[in-house]
Amino acid sequence: MSKGLPKMEDDYSSWYNELVKKADLAENSAVRGCMIVKPYGFSIWEKMQSAIDKMFKETGHTNAYFPLFIPKSFLSKEADHVEGFAKECAVVTHYRLKNDENGQGVVVDPEARLEEELIVRPTSETVIWSTYKNWIQSYRDLPLLINQWANVVRWEMRTRLFLRTTEFLWQEGHTAHATEQEAIEEASKMLEVYTDFAENFMAVPVIKGVKTESERFAGAVDTYCIEALMQDGKALQAGTSHFLGQNFAKAFDVKFSNKDGALDYVWGTSWGVTTRLMGALIMVHSDNNGLVLPPKLAPDQVVIVPIFKNDDQLKALSEKAGQIMEKLRDRGITVKLDDRTTHKPGWKFAEYELKGVPLRIALGPRDLENNTVELARRDTLTKEVVPMDGIDEHIQNLLEDIQNNLFEKARTYRDQHITRVETYQDFKDTLEEKGGFILAHWDGTAETEQKIKEETKATIRCIPLDGEMESGKCIISGKPSKQRVYFAKAY
RNA sequence: CGGGGCGUGGCGCAGUCCGGUUAGCGCACCUGCUUUGGGAGCAGGGGGCCGCAGGUUCGAAUCCUGCCGCCCCGACCA
Known part of the structure; x- marks a missing residue:
């Protein structure tokens, strides 16, 4: 038994926090909400990076790098996008410090105000699409399949090591296509890549699905996702892939000549996974003795x-x-x-x-x-x-056996924590007593979704992509439903 | 931003209510000896602006005032 590590059945949250620190993965830094990824933690992240990066290359993508700063005006070009991110942006207003006239130390030099403020990127759609405008003129320039490994900043109220930090590391793919169909296929393909990585490298079973309108990425037409289940019965979004339609092409005026010589807006996708995957890896496999790593990702x-x-x-x-x-x-x-x-x-x-x-x-x-x-x-x-x-x-x-065993164990746990319910009372009881995913009928309205969220804190994790079609009645409104959706409390 | 809690060697804490020797304990650290198949034992040793500033007092970690920081719970979210 590990010295000083809390037991997960006593206090899952402290177990997680202490494990991250004691296993030398990460620690809090002097900057509130920002973490230090320690060498051991970073070497696991590097293993993840190299495996996913290889998969990106194999599916035709190349890496590039775009700037950390985004002109404020860019962000507001896509209405939903700015709406979604405005509340959590770090803003650069000045470019110089000077010695304080009164006391010690330095102060911001008021003379050095930027004419246009810069946003520290919360995501790069805007800078990238403003660049794509210059890169794309013809169908011959398409598809454009680019990924970048970067850090981003989202000013979250409350943070937790790996699961939610102010600054985090991720990859973001941004692709441009000539047709709607091709862009949708790209978004689906990348969801498959993420699924493959989660299940075969991380040994984390995932549910593939599409987000409801309220959970959708700001600026996307559709958000596809993979959802994993942690050992405390809470769900964690492990990766997202967005079909952007022509939203960003229109916002940044990215048009191309098609084969018929007509001008049309480009179709886009974006997709990403973050250092949050470290959190998933830890919470799915580890035990009271500490971290348990799948062989494929163990340094x-x-x-x-x-x-x-x-x-x-x-x-x-x-x-x-x-x-x-x-x-x-x-x-x-x-x-x-x-x-x-x-x-x-x-x-x-x-x-x-x-x-x-x-x-x-x-x-x-x-x-x-x-x-x-x-x-x-x-x-x-x-x-x-x-x-x-x-x-x-x-x-x-043995290593192969361990890799498989971890996956099977996680899948068994996950499958045992998927419960089908027919009534709202069953829904609430299951959530309270058992946790995990709940498969229930939903009438497809945002009102019902919101009511359930407010009353139970459970959200619709996704509408499953490979779920069976089955008609039924919404557990709240009793209105007809074609398909069950996954609910869970989530990180 | 609303509610709660906490700032004392590197880490975790006691002491604060009720002011009074040299501020203590566990872990970690250093030295020596004995050990080594599941986090070793003994002996010795080093390390503290008690968050910051002011005040009360013969005397403040302890009482008073102001400030700062951090953590937890909520709203927000990958």
């Missing part, structure tokens, strides 16, 4: 802890460990030997459990004698003594 997949009484023993063990490491690295497995003499084995065991390393090898004099190693799995917390021969193949299989 160290295997750690070797030597157990020794003196330098001679350490030397012999290091040699053996070296042989194991070489074999594992040949198979593309990342492995680390922790031969520090400053910490004892027991301390290291606990440490690597806290940090979620999928497999731990303990190697001592007893193993040298018997030609064995002790293998400990992080996901099941089980240990086995196995022969040294064929250890590399065994470990490779």
Whole structure:
């Protein structure tokens, strides 16, 4: 049992906060609402980045970089967009400081006021579409498939490490197309990419769907999303992909000549995932001993802890460990030997459990004698003594097994927490007693959605894309419904 | 912005109500010895503008006034 980590069943929220800090993932900074991503946390994020980035490249996208600052006037060009983001923008008004005449320190130089204020980007649609206007003239310039890795700022009232911070890291894809159909296909394709990444790398099962009008991205025609379920029964939006229609093309006057020589507005999409995925990764798999990482995203997949009484023993063990490491690295497995003499084995065991390393090898004099190693799995917390021969193949299989096991475990939990209800009373009882996703009929009106949100704090997470069509009656109004939608309390 | 709480070695806290030796405890840190297959033991040691400013008093971490900061709950949100 980990020292000082609260138990998740006692206080899920503190468990999460403490885990993030104790596992060395991130900490609060001197700037309110902004986090410091620590080296271990960042290396997990880098693993995520490189896997998703590869998928973007494989689907024809290229990376570029657009500015951090956006002229204030840009933001107001798309009406819904400014409406959605205005309340959470950081604004740059001056470009110079000067020494305070009265006391110590510096003050903003009132002489140095900007003629037009700059907004620190909350998202980049506006700067990017203002650029696309220059880049697109003909159907031959389309499609334009661009992604950028960046930081953005949204001035949130309350923040939590990874889940909601004032500044966060993300990728944002922005594409332009000649036809509506092609843009819709792009938005769907990227939702598939996110689904693939969430399920096959993060081992997090997700529900694909489309957002209701009230939950839609500001400026989009349709917002597609993937929704995951955390171990406390709350949902978390893990990725979004927006079909923008011609909204931004019209706002920024981006037209192209089609094959018939006629001028038309370009069709757009945008899609993104953020460092919030770190929060999902933590909350879906981890336990009271600490972080649990899926092998595909673990910075160290295997750690070797030597157990020794003196330098001679350490030397012999290091040699053996070296042989194991070489074999594992040949198979593309990342492995680390922790031969520090400053910490004892027991301390290291606990440490690597806290940090979620999928497999731990303990190697001592007893193993040298018997030609064995002790293998400990992080996901099941089980240990086995196995022969040294064929250890590399065994470990490779185990890592695959752990990856699959984590996904299956999360999926089983998720599926057990999807409840179909027929009445509002059942809805409220389920939300209160069990949590999770609730599948219920909804009449499609914003009024009903709003009423449920106000009374229960549950929101419509999505209208499922691959959900079965089934006619029924809305749990509130009793009006007819063609399909059930997913409700949940969400982060 | 509304409601609640908290500022004391690096971290977590006690002490504050009811003013009085040198401000204490756990963890961490340093030194030495013994240890090392699940967060070692013993001994010794270092580290504090008690959030800031003013006031009351012989005397303030403690009482009074003002300010600052942070956390939690709500409205907002990836």
